[in-house]
Amino acid sequence: MARQLPITILLLIAGIVAVWGTTISLTSETPMDREEVVFWHFWSGPDGKVVDDVVRRFNESQKDYYVRAVSMPGNNFDMKLFLSITGGDPPDLINQDDPIVGDWAFRGAIYSMDEIAPLEEVERMRKWLLPSARSLGEYDGRLYAVCNGLDIRALYFNREMVEEALGGPVPVELESVEQLDMISELCTQYTNGQLRQVGYLPDPRRLWAWGPVFGGDFYDEQNGRITAGDEAIISALQWMQGYRERLGAHAVATYRQNDQSLPNKMFPLLAARYAVILDGQWRVRDIEAAQEVSRTKGEPVTRYGVWPLPVVSRQGKNGWVNGNVFLIPRHANNAKGAWEFIKFWTGAEGHEKDAAETCAAGGWIPVSKQVVESIEFQTYLNEHPLFARFVEFAATEQVPTPLVPGASRYYREVNNLVQRVMYDDEVVDLTTELKILEQTMQEHIDRIQGRPSFAEEHADE
């Protein structure tokens, strides 16, 4: 009997916990007189609290709809959604990263906003969104997704390092990529022949930013053609390759690898590994936190600044944009309620003040000029001058990864090629490789779309 006691106690505890757990409800009951809107997102932790607050404010403001937010684990989110559609119980609204918009719109997995909302409201929304935000949701001339937060990349710099290297004041903006190269060279330092500090090193994933800055386009929307072999994109890649040639493929690869081993995804700029680095607005939080720690400890506070990407060509764009978007899955039970929530979150149709509060709480870039100009958000920007620069850049010409079916693969293939160019010892013929990639991706997209491939079209020639 004594031998059975621990197991009995364990079973008893398990039983109590099971009964206790079943009495706990994580969500409040949807009021009888309101329609429920199920919203799946992937935020939790501090961001999750911001989302909960938006949902609370929306529910308090509403008489018709009641949003029930569900924080889903981020991994396998896509699979989960498609299974829920197959299972006949999809959510009414989801939040997702932008590269899937073209693919899902083409597959008919999501509604176009004009299918679920009044046409005039959708048109107003299109005009109201910043061009960069609008571009993240448009496929085939229709608005399939509404951006709820923009991600903008710019060049962060360590003011102390750059000042010391230049022996004088830091420019407000870079005039050219040559100036960036010069600063990079001055700030790069070695110890015993090993790279100790790098001025600037292009990230292989950022040909998507530098290509358009050099005047290139990854996709010809009018003709529906992939244009990875664009002259300007080749030039951008050649420029990136220049860093590998100066520093050495092995050194570049090792240095980047060591960035990955920084604890807790630490921003390498804060670890003084770079003088200049291309990254997004969310790093402002990291910088401000690091500066606060220095102040608390009574240590000297390192100053940082932000440059926009320099102008390279007259046709050049200002950079690359991506972000989170709202999507309404097909067969959603309450698409109209989802649309109301989208308007509330983004600030459309008179909700600017609410959106400003959301963006300020989350440190997110608003998707409309009207929200940026609201008094509430201007107060936030005054307190965060570094972040304010990103908001400024968001209003310039920032281009997304093309919204086409198969965009995720296109994104991946380009990055893989640039990685080879930057890290491998082999010398890559950029023009040939980009042309091959262009053809491969065109065939891939044609296959998806069921159109004849380029080769089939030209079979008679």
Next chain:
Amino acid sequence: MNKAAMKWKWMALLCVSGIFLLPLLLMLLASVKPAEQLTSDPYTLLPDRVLLENYRDALEAIPYVKYLANSIVLCVGSVVGTVISCSLVAYGFARLKWRGRNLMFAVMIGTMLLPWHVTMIPRFVLFSELGLYNHLAAIILPTFLGDAFYIFLLRQFFLSIPEEISEAARLDGLSELGIYWRIILPLSKPALITVAIFQLVASWNDFSGPLLYLSDHEKFPLAYGLEQFVSSYADQTHLLMAASVMFTLPMIILFFVAQKSFIRGITMTGSK
């Protein structure tokens, strides 16, 4: 074995145990470290100061009790389903003589070769057609349909029980179901406990089932709920570690409580 050899053997065993315990120890220590220490000085073993608040914060970040309750429901349901169904099928394969038995047994063993992913979508469609999508029953119910590995394990054990016992029972007028229930099952306790423990651990750690069938966080078990930390708390390692300790703890307690059965199970199957 002389004393010196014994000493070396113990030393070697301690070293190996230390290697296996190290990840658990690191997890435990990281779970009480301040967040800033994990960021600025992650390679120091001992915490600068012990922060038990990490556990409180982790508990606040996810509905731990709710997820734990769901895990318990899943574990209990799955264990009951597995033990009942597998022992019945194993009895049929081990103690009853019928035409095609060996062929059917081979076919059943063949299902072990099918990766879970192959049957994933058909199973999903089946259960969603049955209206079980987003119900814990979608994960529990299949365990009532048997599992090839456990059936094999139990069949082998049932074969080792002398046939004469069953014969005697039959002569005394006991039905096959009666023999199964009154004779075979009581004699097979070690094997049944082994199967129960294996299934318990599998259900506790199951990630794929909830990923496939559950979309309401009211129904998430711990193994799946913790994924929220992995995707959203990547820079809050201290909370992730605290949550991981709390996830591992019930299994460790269970191991110590049912240590003998665990070890017997390992020796019975020759696997971990």
